[in-house]
Each structure stands twice: as structure tokens, then as C-alpha cells.
Amino acid sequence: MKSIITFLTLLLTISLNAQEKPNPLLIDFSELKINTTQNDSVKPVLVTVKDTVITKDIKANYWDNTVYNPYHETTVEFPLQLKFKDSTYHSPIGKNKVITSRYGWRRGRAHKGIDIDLVTGDSLFTMFDGIVRMSRYSRGHGKTVVVRHFNGLETVYAHLSEYGVKENDTLSKGQYLGKGGVSGNARGSHLHLVINYNGVSINPEYLFEFNSHNKIRANELWVTKKWTRPIYHNSKRESIIKPLISEEEALASLIKQKSIYVVKSGDTLSRISKRNNVTITSICKTNTIKRNSVLKIGQKLVIEK
Numbered sequence: 293m294k295s296i297i298t299f300l301t302l303l304l305t306i307s308l309n310a311q312e313k314p315n316p317l318l319i320d321f322s323e324l325k326i327n328t329t330q331n332d333s334v335k336p337v338l339v340t341v342k343d344t345v346i347t348k349d350i351k352a353n354y355w356d357n358t359v360y361n362p363y364h365e366t367t368v369e370f371p372l373q374l375k376f377k378d379s380t381y382h383s384p385i386g387k388n389k390v391i392t393s394r395y396g397w398r399r400g401r402a403h404k405g406i407d408i409d410l411v412t413g414d415s416l417f418t419m420f421d422g423i424v425r426m427s428r429y430s431r432g433h434g435k436t437v438v439v440r441h442f443n444g445l446e447t448v449y450a451h452l453s454e455y456g457v458k459e460n461d462t463l464s465k466g467q468y469l470g471k472g473g474v475s476g477n478a479r480g481s482h483l484h485l486v487i488n489y490n491g492v493s494i495n496p497e498y499l500f501e502f503n504s505h506n507k508i509r510a511n512e513l514w515v516t517k518k519w520t521r522p523i524y525h526n527s528k529r530e531s532i533i534k535p536l537i538s539e540e541e542a543l544a545s546l547i548k549q550k551s552i553y554v555v556k557s558g559d560t561l562s563r564i565s566k567r568n569n570v571t572i573t574s575i576c577k578t579n580t581i582k583r584n585s586v587l588k589i590g591q592k593l594v595i596e597k
Contacts, residue, residue: 350423350440354490357459360430360438360448363491371514371542372489374499375443380506381419382466384449384485385410389502392482395495396525397571403527404493405448405486406502410472412453412481417466419447424461433484434476437469448486451478495519498533509535514542523571532569548596555591568595 356362383389385408393407418439426438433450437457440446453473457463474481487496498519501507514536518524525531536542553564561583565572576583578596
């Protein structure tokens with residue numbers, strides 16, 4: 293009995309200390325061991341406390357399970373820095389990733405994610421450690437799972453056929469999320485993957501390489517508005533990507549670079565746009581012309597990037 297009383301006294305002491313201190317000591321009871329004997333002889337009580345890493349409370353602000361974007365009243369300032377503790381992410385699907393539609397302008401609308409081909413029923417996995425903020429039907433996206441991660445990002449997995457997690461579940465990198473499908477406004481079965489930061493979408497291909505290596509482009513990346521605006525990108529082709537590693541590079545990239553393009557035989561605004569990786573809107577605005585303007589061979593156009 294004496295050893296049991298000693299054990300209970302220790303627990304009470306820890307509990308009282310936890311109320312007085314801002315960072316309480318957390319005990320993992322699966323690691324707790326008590327030495328006793330049948331005759332209750334006096335022996336020391338051995339308590340093993342597992343080390344606990346205190347992590348950022350990602351549920352402290354704007355934690356709403358009922359809406360896709362709870363950040364309506366926040367303003368994101370650019371350039372912003374994102375940090376990753378790993379050099380790789382876990383693939384959201386269990387096979388080779390084939391992108392069928394990219395982040396960018398598509399059929400006159402903003403496509404704020406990438407579409408990855410799959411067969412209905414294929415398993416989906418979370419890319420990083422995190423907590424499920426939303427797991428419910430969302431208009432357009434259908435059955436959707438949103439996971440908030442410890443660096444501030446949220447990954448969105450849309451058009452699911454079956455949920456595998458519930459709201460407020462804590463997930464480890466690579467943990468099962470559910471099954472892919474065609475729910476919501478989807479043309480054929482696929483995973484619509486969105487990367488958000490405080491409600492603002494970021495081109496996923498700027499942050500991650502979508503090949504078999506599952507690499508993060510850099511452990512520290514700077515993001516400018518260019519990588520958050522679909523109008524600057526085309527859903528049919530990959531944008532030219534040069535990760536910004538330092539704040540100096542990010543600020544320098546904000547200064548638009550101008551060049552001169554000489555119109556050649558057979559050129560159209562669409563062709564010139566693709567060759568120079570700029571939008572038709574940008575060409576028209578910079579040169580004060582309209583989309584239906586007639587181009588002349590030898591005409592000089594200012595290309596601003």
C-alpha cells in the first residue's frame with residue numbers, strides 16, 4: 293500500500309504544478325511503470341516520463357469546421373516566407389502522379405489547384421503532419437478534406453468518394469485520408485489538390501515537384517503574389533519555376549523586367565503569350581492594344597514580366 297500511496301502523491305504533486313506553470317509536464321501513461329511486490333514491501337516507485345515536444349497550437353485561430361475558408365477577414369502580406377522541416381512530402385496518391393490540369397486560368401475561370409488523375413476508390417494520403425480542420429461536403433469540391441499543417445499551410449483534397457478521417461483528427465505524414473472519386477463539380481474522377489495559406493491559394497508546383505521523388509523545392513521559400521494569382525498561369529502547361537530562396541530575391545522579383553518582342557510571320561497574341569510565358573491580358577495592357585488587334589510583321593511589343 294505504501295508504494296501505491298507514494299504513486300498517488302506523485303500524481304497529485306504533478307497536477308498541482310501543472311496548474312501553476314504555463315508549460316505543464318505531460319505524462320505518457322503508456323510509459324509509466326510501477327514496481328510493487330505481493331507483500332507490499334517498501335520499494336521505490338519508478339516512474340518513467342516520456343519526453344513531449346510542445347508544438348504550435350494550430351487550432352488557436354480561425355479554426356472553423358463548417359467553412360472552406362475561415363480567413364475572410366485576414367490580409368496576407370507579400371512576399372511571405374514558408375518553412376518546411378522535411379525535404380520531401382508524402383504523395384497524396386499511391387501511384388505515379390499524372391497532372392491533367394494545372395493551376396491557372398481555365399475556360400475563363402480561375403483554377404486554384406492542380407488535378408491529379410486517379411481511379412475512383414484509389415486511396416489518398418496527407419502530405420504532412422497536421423490536424424483535420426474540415427471533412428465534409430463543399431459546394432463545387434464535393435466531399436472534401438482540409439488538413440491544417442504546422443507551418444501555416446492547409447492542403448485541400450477534393451472530389452472524394454469516401455471519407456477516411458473526421459474533423460479534429462490528428463494526422464501523421466502519409467496517413468490515410470479517404471478515397472478519390474468524382475463528387476461535386478468534377479469532369480471525371482481525379483484529385484483536386486489545393487494549397488492554401490491563410491485562405492490564399494498558392495500554385496502547388498511552385499512549392500513541390502510532382503514526380504516520383506516527392507521533393508519540396510526548398511526548406512525555406514519566399515512566395516510572391518505571382519504564385520497566388522491564377523491569371524498569371526495557364527492550366528494547360530507548367531509555369532517556368534525559379535524558387536525564391538531569400539527575401540532579397542523575392543523583393544527583386546517584384547521589379548518587373550521588360551523586353552522587346554518583334555512580331556514574326558504567323559504570330560498571334562496567343563502564340564506570343566506562350567513563347568514568353570506571359571498572359572495575353574498583360575501584353576494588351578502593356579502595349580495598349582486589344583485582344584482583336586491586328587498584328588503586323590516587324591511590330592515591336594513590350595513584354596513585361
